[in-house]
Amino acid sequence: MTDISENTATRPKADFLHRFSMRDAGTLIGLIVILAVFGALVPGFFAERNLINILQQSSINACLALGMTLVIISGGIDLSVGPTAALSAVISASMLVAGVPFPLAIVSSFAVGLACGLLNGVLVAHVGLQPFIVTLGTLSTYRALALIYTGGNPVLGLPAGFRSIFNGSLFGLPLAVVIVAVVALVAWIILKKTPFGEYLLAVGGNEEAAYIAGVPIARTKIAAYMISGLLAALAAQILIGRLGAAEPILGNLWELDAIAAAAIGGASLMGGKGSVVGTILGAVILGAMRNGLTLMNVQSFYQLLATGLIILAAMLIDRVTRGRG
Amino acid sequence: MTDISENTATRPKADFLHRFSMRDAGTLIGLIVILAVFGALVPGFFAERNLINILQQSSINACLALGMTLVIISGGIDLSVGPTAALSAVISASMLVAGVPFPLAIVSSFAVGLACGLLNGVLVAHVGLQPFIVTLGTLSTYRALALIYTGGNPVLGLPAGFRSIFNGSLFGLPLAVVIVAVVALVAWIILKKTPFGEYLLAVGGNEEAAYIAGVPIARTKIAAYMISGLLAALAAQILIGRLGAAEPILGNLWELDAIAAAAIGGASLMGGKGSVVGTILGAVILGAMRNGLTLMNVQSFYQLLATGLIILAAMLIDRVTRGRG
């Protein structure tokens, strides 16, 4: 009365691989469609220089979106990435301007990012508040701290040596792109190969089951927010390296782009689901779109329209290629 | 399993009532604390005129937050309320300026709000996309439409007759406050007394079970988004009546305030849970805070800080008085 399951034994595995690739394939198709459309409409869109531009312009959002993806997988959301970046930027920048050695300043920036993430994580995991509201509150709080710390003024005159760290290039790619690629690789390994990655998926997928299985729920969530804070700080370092200045209002609305990239890439805001590859593709979709619309000289109102419609279209493509959920 | 339940028969009921009122009581305590603090710090804070001001200034957010509450209860979220308000505002305003009779213009505004909500709802309910992403996409789309429609210019010169509709007062209360109070009453009745209210709570509480029990899932969700759109349009009418102009950039970041009010009032972004009374209290908390900070002439950076901290504090008070989640 038992062995009926025999013949289904191999099926689920094939199905799993199939669905796995389908997932990111949906996003990839979205990207290819968008690239093809712009390639056809914009001369020079496929120039090597422009493709590098797209990567470079996507790199900061990709960096944030990777952290966001981990938080989203854990069942949370981090609206405070922009202000976290701003706070860590102005603090490290003012250290740099005061002559503190680069490594120390950079490490301090990361420490600030981690601390911001820690606070978010503790409020979510230990106090049990809703992630959306916690990070909405810290969104204002961190921004205010950055403004108060600087009196609202930009921190100017970052040392050239510091800037060159982030402005170099490697194998013909801007260093920022290389750094984010490395971060993506690490995130991919974390998610696919480490216990922490499993914990994230488990906590976001079924928190009670994860607890009963002995997964350290609070630590997992807090770590996700801290990574998000850390990557926000890294994005801030890349940016102030490029800009040569740190502003307290830096990172305005970054959270929306990062969430959009993660969602286009297949992360579910219900938790338990998300893909590093997908998120990177999502960030490049958004970057390519901005770049292409600019090169086409589309007026800003229509760019806004296109942004909205492309987010919807990407989700639709995704939905069609991937199935519900 | 039998006899123990008999003698606990009264206990759990008391407990339930207790907890039921505890819920909104938590929010109420938050409001009282904030009022007390400002009352102590700001002379004239409790002046009748100022209390009316607070209500008036909370009314628009309360109006939006009521719609948001219904959407959140259904398990969704509506980030597009601000642009929906803007689009309906500029369309009705340009009709008014062109001499269209008031009722027709107002009805058109409502129709625009309903249409915006309908699109959100269809994409969520029928296409099965994530509410956060759908309304993030329509956030840009509706805003772009409002900007394109007006070329970015405000629509000025609304007829005085129209403005007086929304600027009058009744029983010594500004009409805007009265309107929103009526809306709140209707929302309360909907949630407590109608099948639609039960459906909302069921769909947000357990969609699969609701489906099997014959609840019209799609219609319920779509209706929630349409109500949210309608209330955004109503808020827009109140606002343009007050300001005498309709701007395409009206309603920037309204969604965050509305979500904050609903969440402070006890709505859970996981769906299935929320309170009309709580939401109204949440909106008044935010309004009182803004009012008090202005009267104290707190510098803008510190206002931002206070905004963040008060959102966190309100959630903490709520959490402590109500128990987890």
Next chain:
Amino acid sequence: MSPRLQFAGISKLFPAVRALDDVSFSVGAGEIHGLLGENGAGKSTLLRILSGVYRPTAGSVLIDGQPVTLNNPVAARAAGVAMIHQELQQVPRLSVAQNMFLGHPLTRGGIFVARGEQERRAAEALAALDPSIDPAAPLGSLKVAQRQIVEIARALLDRARIVAMDEPTSSLTPSEFERLAEVIVGLARDGVAVVYVSHKLDEVFGICKRATIMRDGGVVDSVDLAQVSEKSVVAMMVGRELAQEQHRSHATGDVRLSVRGLASATKVHDVSLNLNRGEVLGIAGLVGSGRTELLRLLAGTDRASSGTIEIDGKAVRFSGPRDAIAAGIGLVPEERKREGIVPLRSITSNMALASMGVFAPRGVIDHRRLKRVAAEKMKRVNLRPFLLDRPIRLFSGGNQQKAIIGRWLAAGTRILLFDEPTRGIDVGAKAEIYHLIEELAAEGHSVVVVSSELPEVIRLADRVLVMRDGTVAAELDRASLSEQAIAAHAIPQTQMQVGKTGPQARQ
């Protein structure tokens, strides 16, 4: 020598509920100890204390005579306790092996998850129970029964000193229980103390030497099962004698539901059946034979790809459950928690969900009428505790089930479809639900009962359809009804051979 496991004066208070009251008993090494009691008696709460999910309000747990502090699941695991939870505690998106090792993954160098090694060890643990389960498959692709087996196999991985099993067979068929029984006996032979909770008394009598019976959070007695009858154990559980009721038929000759050539895109092929007024139609079959899917087609929750449905001679088409409900059909689903209840809402709201039109004829709910009907229907199904405003999630499974039955009574449903109506429900409540089904039939309702428990089908059904591979393999009337007859038709001929020579050939 001190017993392997000892509960000493354990009490547990929840807000307004005393779930456990001074529970003491012990289990020796190598003993398989049954834990019996009605829904809500406190069995799961006790085991959750043992596995570190809850902390006791008073009392202590001793292992090998030493008091242990079990503050969380990790501590319990470290103390040598493995637990199979009543509710499946799994993450659908992770693989079978990842679920089995969740919380304590095998690693390479302490950094990377050793997937291959995990899958190998998982396959070993699964081999004794169901070797067909692929450890690399995502758990969500498995059927409920297979998921339950994974849950059992997970507990075996730990080589624990104490294994607690909370209704491990609620989704399993008798033959799967046979294999589990072998595994449990093996554990006991190795000196493991096993605590076994089940509502299926024959299982408990089959493998346990002793059992503790709980009622209302307290211990009634610990008994030697060889010395007591099933009947007296039931009496201890329920606190009174349960009359053994016999099947009674109320079927009439009027065909109410007539199905011809019904098929779904996936699992159901060419099903035809008739259902009469007052009739209870049983549907038996193996797991995966398509019973649930057939019910879902009839209830309108899934779309049929071909075939016709007639009710009282009129053809109907369902584009959703609403249509089926309007036609007088209601489904009491298999997975109560996922498909049945809206957990935060009250009993009344859950009951009224399918009949809002009745309670709100003019758009506004008539709460007085609603209250009256809720009181009436819930009295009818004997809801306990009788607290209509209490959120349904705080009720026991049996009472949740009663509320869902009440939902269809309130909606005036004439055709009731039950999918595994007594899964996870205690003997007392089970008898009540059987009684209720018979009463409904007597009143002229037509009832379909899908069940994997053959005694249940035989107890209830006027007529039984046996399904195999998505189609009706046989129709048995009461005269020809027996467990052997059903099994003979349910098992495909080719597999019968395998079945005979398989490891489960105990008995």
Next chain:
Amino acid sequence: AADLAPLNSDTEKDRIDWSQLEAKFGAFPKLPDGTKAGAVSKTLTNEYWRSLGEGYKAFGDRVGVPVVYQAAQSEGDQLGQLTIAEGLVTQGYNVLLVSPQTDSNLQPIMEQAKAANVPVVNVNDAVIPQAEHYVGNVQRDNGVRVAKWFIKNRPNGGKVAIVEGQAGVYAAVQRTDGFKTTITEGGKFEVVASVPGNWDRQTSYDAATNILQQHPDLIGFYANNDGMALGIVEAVKAAGLQDKVAVFGTDGISDAYASIRAGELTGTVDSFPVLTGEVALETALRLVAGQKLPRVVATPQALITKDNADRYSGPDARKALLEDAAVGQ
């Protein structure tokens, strides 16, 4: 650019008034064939920036140079603006006119443009410290002019309030500071409130209502832009204090003019965006033609009230401003 001192557009010595361009550098020079200009500004949701674009286009049409004018999707979209500017550099425009969101967000453009040998002109608002060329007015001066109006027209002093733009934005900080410092110098005026209006009409309306309720004896408001000022006007009207409270905005958008003519808004500081656009493009194209210009070209500002609104609007505005310049105002 490394040895160039960080630009402070308000104090830079190497400057020239817009009115002197032709006098000092001659008639508009001949341009290389195919010259095209690219411009990027903050946002088109504010009329000020659309008018600036009109100025670019008007001057471009006059001299036969095509101008591409783009803007970020919203104020504060710093990286989006950078993307746009980078796109313009890639596309090979001969000169760039940029109005950055912040002092630093377009910094990378300065380097990329230098590498591509494209001159960059910073037009108004935020100031890139490395900018070699700046066309625009003195932000601080907006506030100073309004303060001077109060000092002159309300000799008895009194309570005034400021409604600020988005916290931390350059123009908001400078305008607020100019007003606050100037008006409190004599000791007669008291700034009783300086609160954020976030460039938003509704927020400003609510803030003004609260301030008026607390200080019914207030004599004036200064708002960092006109949209906020128009919101304040409505609040003042609703409080029935329109005869007692003077309201000033900044920018000189057309709605502000309309409101001034209707006797509601007391005044605004017009910084003549169309003219600024014309001057900026002229400056940029002179650079393309190889002329060496001073680092800062100052564009005009004027306090507009009901009395002089007509003089500064319409076709004669340019003439009026040239007259002002001649008088040395």
